[in-house]
Amino acid sequence: MTGFLTLLYKEVLRFWKVSFQTVAAPVLTALLYLLIFSHVLDSHLQVNGVRYAAFLIPGLVMMSILQNAFANTSSSLIQSKVTGSIVFVLLPPISYVEFFLAYVVAAMLRGLMVGLGVLLVTGWFASLSFVAPVWILLFALIGGGVMGSLGMIAGIWADKFDQLAGFQNFLILPLTMLSGVFYSIHSLPLFWQQVSHFNPVFYMIDGFRYGFFGVSDVAPIMSLVVVAVSFIVVALITLALMRSGYKLRN
Amino acid sequence: MGVAVAIQQLVKCFGQLRALDGVSLEIAEGEFFGLLGPNGAGKTTLISCLAGLARPDAGMLKVMGYDVLADYREARRCLGVVPQELVFDPFFSVRETLRIQSGYFGIRNNDDWIDEILANLDLTSKAHINMRRLSGGMKRRVLVAQALVHKPPVIVLDEPTAGVDVELRQGLWQFVQRLNGEGHTVILTTHYLEEAEALCGRIAMLKQGRIVALDSTSNLLARYSGHTLNLRLANDRCLPDDLLARSSNTQGYRVFRLTGFDEIEPLLAEIRQAGGIIEDLRLTQTDLEDVFVSVMQEADGREGVAAR
Numbered sequence: 420m421t422g423f424l425t426l427l428y429k430e431v432l433r434f435w436k437v438s439f440q441t442v443a444a445p446v447l448t449a450l451l452y453l454l455i456f457s458h459v460l461d462s463h464l465q466v467n468g469v470r471y472a473a474f475l476i477p478g479l480v481m482m483s484i485l486q487n488a489f490a491n492t493s494s495s496l497i498q499s500k501v502t503g504s505i506v507f508v509l510l511p512p513i514s515y516v517e518f519f520l521a522y523v524v525a526a527m528l529r530g531l532m533v534g535l536g537v538l539l540v541t542g543w544f545a546s547l548s549f550v551a552p553v554w555i556l557l558f559a560l561i562g563g564g565v566m567g568s569l570g571m572i573a574g575i576w577a578d579k580f581d582q583l584a585g586f587q588n589f590l591i592l593p594l595t596m597l598s599g600v601f602y603s604i605h606s607l608p609l610f611w612q613q614v615s616h617f618n619p620v621f622y623m624i625d626g627f628r629y630g631f632f633g634v635s636d637v638a639p640i641m642s643l644v645v646v647a648v649s650f651i652v653v654a655l656i657t658l659a660l661m662r663s664g665y666k667l668r669n
Numbered sequence: 670m671g672v673a674v675a676i677q678q679l680v681k682c683f684g685q686l687r688a689l690d691g692v693s694l695e696i697a698e699g700e701f702f703g704l705l706g707p708n709g710a711g712k713t714t715l716i717s718c719l720a721g722l723a724r725p726d727a728g729m730l731k732v733m734g735y736d737v738l739a740d741y742r743e744a745r746r747c748l749g750v751v752p753q754e755l756v757f758d759p760f761f762s763v764r765e766t767l768r769i770q771s772g773y774f775g776i777r778n779n780d781d782w783i784d785e786i787l788a789n790l791d792l793t794s795k796a797h798i799n800m801r802r803l804s805g806g807m808k809r810r811v812l813v814a815q816a817l818v819h820k821p822p823v824i825v826l827d828e829p830t831a832g833v834d835v836e837l838r839q840g841l842w843q844f845v846q847r848l849n850g851e852g853h854t855v856i857l858t859t860h861y862l863e864e865a866e867a868l869c870g871r872i873a874m875l876k877q878g879r880i881v882a883l884d885s886t887s888n889l890l891a892r893y894s895g896h897t898l899n900l901r902l903a904n905d906r907c908l909p910d911d912l913l914a915r916s917s918n919t920q921g922y923r924v925f926r927l928t929g930f931d932e933i934e935p936l937l938a939e940i941r942q943a944g945g946i947i948e949d950l951r952l953t954q955t956d957l958e959d960v961f962v963s964v965m966q967e968a969d970g971r972e973g974v975a976a977r
């Protein structure tokens with residue numbers, strides 16, 4: 420247990436020591452999105468009966484959680500692989516399951532911290548409600564888990580920083596951007612609505628938003644099932660990779 | 670004495686390359702063991718397999734009786750590895766690094782031992798300094814400290830003195846010898862053969878993934894005992910073939926291995942007859958470096974025969 424807790428502590432300390440980049444910067448980014456989009460659109464637009472700024476904020480919060488959970492595991496792994504300091508965690512008697520859990524929990528914590536930060540600085544700009552806080556927390560946690568896990572796969576697979584950037588730009592960014600953060604998918608043409616239903620991130624955002632307003636595009640329980648299944652699938656893939664020693668113990 | 674490290678028929682391939690080609694080796698508890706060989710011989714690969722950093726393709730490895738795959742937790746708890754590469758975690762200070770490393774091994778409140786390691790490695794004044802700001806030699810010593818946080822019965826040092834200056838090297842060896850005296854098994858790879866000769870009780874020489882010599886240091890020295898006559902000739906080429914075959918060429922000198930001093934006179938006479946002009950002459954006692962060169966040349970010869 421001490422091994423796991425120490426690894427978790429180290430992963431948290433790692434991002435906390437540079438929290439200006441890892442927490443403050445993404446909060447500022449989300450705030451800029453809000454200021455620009457809501458300034459342009461808030462007076463014209465209502466989505467599902469809420470004003471645009473209020474609609475946008477949970478989307479931005481969740482997007483920040485997801486992107487930062489991904490960034491935490493992937494950048495930690497690639498950094499320690501490139502510098503070679505990964506040996507410090509490979510030499511001790513830590514199992515691959517403990518390794519996985521420590522990294523993913525740290526990623527979820529960073530996601531939650533950034534998400535909370537975004538909520539605190541953007542919450543002033545709209546009147547938010549919190550209809551179902553348990554759903555909010557559930558989606559935040561599992562969504563962070565999916566992305567933290569995906570970040571581990573990317574970090575294990577990538578040998579160089581630009582490969583990781585490719586993974587981020589061609590998979591993670593489109594998935595999060597095309598998930599209904601900035602719009603309700605009902606405003607999309609039918610074809611793109613259907614495509615969106617194959618994007619697990621859409622369910623994360625939609626379920627998360629339900630927790631605030633009690634309205635959503637898809638029934639929240641359905642979203643929860645999709646997100647939970649995504650987590651199990653991604654986690655199993657990650658665990659299988661780690662168990663095989665792929666690129667870490669070759 | 671029990672067996673600290675047991676390796677049987679270890680094979681490790683990287684694609685087509687057989688980096689380790691059937692290595693078997695047993696190291697007893699309390700030994701100071703040297704693992705020598707030219708670059709690319711497979712020393713680091715062997716250590717990686719032992720530490721669980723690399724998966725062997727075949728063979729068996731045990732540390733203090735624990736299989737490195739099946740009982741990996743116990744095996745790793747028994748092993749402290751100083752990696753060859755100068756790696757560090759740039760986020761932490763020296764003390765943080767060592768506390769975290771202790772925690773990975775399940776040890777809390779390890780500060781007493783950490784302080785002792787720091788003092789012995791002359792790092793006490795650097796404890797609060799970030800790893801990034803240490804010199805190469807200091808980083809190397811922190812790597813040694815990291816390998817020792819859990820007081821492993823078996824300590825493996827992969828070229829620990831590369832880039833460490835002479836004075837610190839002495840301090841490091843004193844500390845490692847003390848640990849060895851207290852019962853820790855030490856396995857060392859180094860490029861400094863004088864170091865290995867002075868420290869190691871037993872030595873394995875590795876070449877292209879195979880053990881080509883394995884014996885006590887004194888036996889190895891005795892096997893090639895005697896003296897060498899080193900000659901620098903103005904006209905090296907003029908020597909007849911049999912003289913060339915009996916000698917080796919190192920750093921501009923023709924080196925003749927002698928079994929007795931009475932060989933010197935006829936040898937010099939032969940060279941004079943062949944018209945050799947001697948510019949410099951040295952008589953030296955065989956050291957581990959000579960043994961190393963001989964063993965490697967003999968291994969080449971054997972391979973040559975096998976290839977035919």
Ligand SMILES: Nc1ncnc2c1ncn2[C@@H]1O[C@H](COP(=O)(O)OP(=O)(O)O)[C@@H](O)[C@H]1O
Nearest residue numbers: 683686688706707708709710711712713714715
């Ligand atoms: N990860 C790797 N991938 C491919 N080849 C490797 C890898 N590690 C080592 N090798 C090769 O295996 C051989 C043994 O290397 P190594 O064990 O580092 O030698 P040594 O430590 O004795 O200098 C070398 O030919 C080296 O190029």
Ligand SMILES: [Mg+2]
Nearest residue numbers: 712713714753
């Ligand atoms: Mg090496």
